[in-house]
Amino acid sequence: MKTITWITPDYFLQVDLPILFQLKKYYQIKWIVYAQPNSDKEKTAKEYAQKHNIDINFFHIRGHRYSPLSYSQYCKQMQILKEYNSDIYYFNIIGFPYLLFAIKKYIPHNKIIMTMHHGKIHKGMQLRYLYKYYLRYLGKQDFNFQYFSKSQAKYFNGEKEKCHVIPLALNDFGHSDKVPSKDVITFLSFGHIIETKNIGLLIQAAEEVKKYCNLPFKVKIVGHCRNWEPYQQLIKHPDIFDLQIKSIPDSDIPDLFATAHYLVLPYKSVTQSGPLRIAYGYNIPVIASDLEGFKESIINNTTGLLFKANDITSLATLMQKVIENPQIYDIIKSKQEKYINDNISEKVIINKYINMFNCIK
Structure with missing residues (x-):
């Protein structure tokens, strides 16, 4: 059974929750979640891991992830991940601007799958003028990449055989017995x-x-x-x-x-x-x-x-x-x-x- 180290930040938690417990049937998964200690997101991830018997560990960054000081923290964390020696490292996280360089330094490139939530830069993105250059640089790395739509994958500038497209899984927040009004x-x-x-x-x-x-x-x-x-x-x-x-x-x-x-x-x-x-x-x-x-x-x-x-x-x-x-x-x-x-x-x-x-x- 292949081993996967799966990295999820709190802002993409709902992307991974619908699929992780299903994939656990086929892979041995070590789940790393970036979340603030004692936050609601940490609680959600912890309860999910306990429910589905998933091995979980929590990381967090002190200060802002855009700060240059975050790089040394990322390096220490990637050193920990390297020791896992997993078959696959699945990064469903935005590596901009400093995490990517820590990943490159410590994780074997042929084991990496990096998710790409954007191909085309849109107006609502923070630091979009810098981010477009980051995406170009990222696409040239010798990783495998996963996009969530063909419309975004067409902007990929790397090796096409390393580009995979898998749609976002559907979110399920629980059952409801209610139905829409028949009058309004x-x-x-x-x-x-x-x-x-x-x-x-x-x-x-x-x-x-x-x-x-x-x-x-x-x-x-x-x-x-x-x-x-x-x-x-x-x-x-x-x-x-x-x-x-x-x-x-x-x-x-x-x-x-x-x-x-x-x-x-x-x-x-x-x-x-x-x-x-x-x-x-x-x-x-x-x-x-x-x-x-x-x-x-x-x-x-x-x-x-x-x-x-x-x-x-x-x-x-x-x-x-x-x-x-x-x-x-x-x-x-x-x-x-x-x-x-x-x-x-x-x-x-x-x-x-x-x-x-x-x-x-």
Whole structure:
């Protein structure tokens, strides 16, 4: 049985939780989690490891990971990993800027799989002007690489035979017995509210629908926002909005998605979307901008519906259409379920990981 040292930071925890316990059936896994001591993320990882009998160890960096002082800490940690002498080192972590150099110094290059969550740099990324050069440099390393979408993998500048594409696994936060209302169509927006998520477009589109549609509908917006006031000023009809402008516990997610008819993703730019994977996990149809990153993962009229990006009228027209034709919800929901089972089910994803790991000799 191959041995894998699997590295996960707290910010990618939800990426790995759906698959680790399944892969443990085929590999001996040593799990390293970067998390702040006594944090909720550390607690989540510890409970998961205990539940599934996974060998786990915790690392953390004192100070900011962008500080040059982090390099010496990373080196000490990579020395520890080197001693494990695993067959595979799977780094689902952003190595920018200093971790990569510690990895190169201590871990054999032919044993490394580095995940690539971005290929194309988008406007919302921190230090994006430096990060694009980091990605170019990283792609030239003699590692194996895993992307999560073909649309991002096409920007890979390294050896093509070392580039693997495996979609994100679907997130499951638990079961819910609740169902959407039969009387009111609910559109859900979920996640941190930042400029690139374009929530203002959703608000404006809902206001347009209100002008011309007499049927009841609700727009539920849930997520943390540093400055909500500019969005609040766009709201003219508070009765059509259900606002929870705050972070919510994971335990609230099942009911939140189970009671929605559509997840709405009006993004200006995207590489991948966590809320999309949650929606697929709960078989919720998706309405999204027709961005390149969405066209690959959302099959129009099958798993969801696409509208012209950054176009209020296009989104409003689509929202009004599904309100006035409630049968669309059932049709998309049925098609989505079949597509997921055939293409991105747990079994399909796990087999892709096994095939990738078999490439490491």
